[in-house]
Amino acid sequence: MIDGVVVKKIVKHSDDRGFFAELVRDDDHILERFGQASWSMSYPGVIKAFHYHEKQDDLWFFPSGHAQVVLYDLRKGSSTKGETNVFYMGENNPILLLIPKGVAHGYRVLGPNPATIIYFTTESYNRENPDEKRIPWNDKEIGFNWETANR
Template sequence: MIDGVVFQKLEKYCDDRGTFMEIVREDQHLLRRFGQMSVSMSYPGVIKAFHYHREQDDLWYFVSGNAQVVLHDLRESSSTYRETDVYYMGEENPSVLLIPKGVAHGYRLLGIRPAVIVYLTTHTYNRERPDEERLPWNDPDIGFDWSTRFR
């Protein structure tokens, strides 16, 4: 696992009224500070990758749909520098993913339905000075193969 990344399985409580899950709690101390909570919907097959932040950490949770999430460590001082991790998140695997600053991240939607992601960040978005650096989805330095392989 990339140094500083936290992947946490969520506990779902069910009864005859429906379900309940705590996604993140202040007493878990996952975020150094809270800046913004956002939601995004993506269509099936879409790849949103790669970008990273110099200042902010992200905390991701997929509300609906399923995604293949790819992280690549760009932090030269990290013990996991240039390592790549893959996580499967969404309805079939409810989980939360903490992505530290300096770790490139992106995702590919799986299945035939749109997916909704809710994400929290440690800083608010600044249109004049966005803390967002972009890399191509097929960046040769990362070298990730986004295709699905069947065994």
């Protein structure tokens, strides 16, 4: 796994009324600090990739829908530089995924329904000087094939 990436399995406590689940707690020691929480939805088939940050870590959670999440380590000096990780996240696999600064990340919505993402960052978004570095979804260096391989 890419150095610094953390995966936390989410535990659902269910009863006849529904369910409750804790996403992130201060005693999980996942985020160095808390900056912002955000919520987004993407339609089926949408690819949102790639970008990375120089200052902030991201913590992603998909409470509904399904997503193929791709990470690529860009960090100079990292023992996992150039490594790619793929995670399948969503309502059937409720996990938290910590994405360290310097690791490019993106996702593709899978299935017939939209996917919702809730994400936490260690820094608040700065409109005047955004910590968002963009890389095309089909970047040759990353070389990720976003198509589903039917078997």
